[in-house]
Amino acid sequence: MTKDEFWEGVRGGFPIMLAASPFGALFGALAVDNGFTIADAVFMSATVYAGASQMVGIELFGNHVQPWLVVLSVFAVNFRHVLYSASIAKYVRHFTFGQKFLAFFLLVDPQYAETEKRGERGLPISFSWYLGFGLVIYIPWIINTLVGAIFGQMIGDPKAIGLDVLLPVYFMGLVMGFRKRDRFLPIVTVSALASVAGMHFVGSPWHVSIGALAGIVLAACLPPSGTAAAPTGVEKEA
Amino acid sequence: MDPQHLNLIYLIIAAAVATFLTRVGGYILITQMKQIPPRLEAALNAVPAAVLTTLVAPAFVYGGLDVTIAMFVAFAIALGLNLSTLRMLVIGWVVVMLIRHVVM
Incomplete structure (x- = not known):
């Protein structure tokens, strides 16, 4: 553990924590609205720790959907994490077993994006940095859920204070961060069209899996580009 | 219980x-x-953009005209000036609040 790297991670995660805070509070408020107690809402944020899927979960629970279908939907919305953990495997191989356990528990979208970005720049991915970045988002997420659940009434209409626009703009910023990658435009175009079509014909939350799969399959099927970097298989660091 | x-x-x-x-x-x-086959690696490289796009595009299309305009303005300014995500968030929020409380 080095303190400097831990605090570097904390500083890096701080703006993301700010951006995620309204959603933690919003989740708390919506969860109570859907029949959760305050303790249930905090428990879910502390154990599931995956914002979009938590929203889907409480929505389905509030509509009395079968429990197995709620869990399946949470799994589907979070399925992208399988790809995240595969993709950052090369950067976290040096973590101990316990460190990996904790690291994967904390693997939310921005944690993945920053780890990937940092690794791509050639900066070291130390456990101290990873933990600092993760905890500065995780702990406030739980506190904000608690605050939101308690003061749920005060949020009233989330649209009146413009909360609904923050999540899509935030994810749009993350997408733009990857614009220098190979075949960025075709992948984003196909995923956008497929997710909108999925939303229209199948419905939420399936548009996430449908859109993601379309872009990923396209990337796998396009002929390999001449400028491809040297393989970065995990076996090389073994 | x-x-x-x-x-x-x-x-x-x-x-x-x-x-x-x-x-x-x-x-x-x-x-x-x-060993990771090259096509699998290409697929993995596409994951973040492909997944995150699915959280953006439907909101842009179905989020309502105010959200669509706010997202477009935030996107155009952030791309033009190379702004951070946080600044982009502020722009999107300001635009949507202006439309909702001043224009309409």
């Missing part, structure tokens, strides 16, 4: 386990492989 509330606790625990499995599954799968 009444049985119905206990069922909710079990549901949350099941959702947490399912989520953790997705977060550790990819690592376990990929470290079992001897």
Whole structure:
């Protein structure tokens, strides 16, 4: 553990924590609205720790959907994490077993994006940095859920204070961060069209899996580009 | 604790386990492989943009005209001036609030 790297991670995660805070509070408020107690809402944020899927979960629970279908939907919305953990495997191989356990528990979208970005720049991915970045988002997420659940009434209409626009703009910023990658435009175009079509014909939350799969399959099927970097298989660091 | 509330606790625990499995599954799968085929690697490289786009595009199309305009303005300014995500968030929020409370 080095303190400097831990605090570097904390500083890096701080703006993301700010951006995620309204959603933690919003989740708390919506969860109570859907029949959760305050303790249930905090428990879910502390154990599931995956914002979009938590929203889907409480929505389905509030509509009395079968429990197995709620869990399946949470799994589907979070399925992208399988790809995240595969993709950052090369950067976290040096973590101990316990460190990996904790690291994967904390693997939310921005944690993945920053780890990937940092690794791509050639900066070291130390456990101290990873933990600092993760905890500065995780702990406030739980506190904000608690605050939101308690003061749920005060949020009233989330649209009146413009909360609904923050999540899509935030994810749009993350997408733009990857614009220098190979075949960025075709992948984003196909995923956008497929997710909108999925939303229209199948419905939420399936548009996430449908859109993601379309872009990923396209990337796998396009002929390999001449400028491809040297393989970065995990076996090389073994 | 009444049985119905206990069922909710079990549901949350099941959702947490399912989520953790997705977060550790990819690592376990990929470290079992001897070598990563190039097409799999291309697919993995496409993951972040492909997934995150699905959280953006439907909101842009179905989020309402105010959200669409706010997203477009935030996108155009952030791209033009190379702004951070946080500044982009502020722009999007300001535009949507202007439309909702000043223009309309």
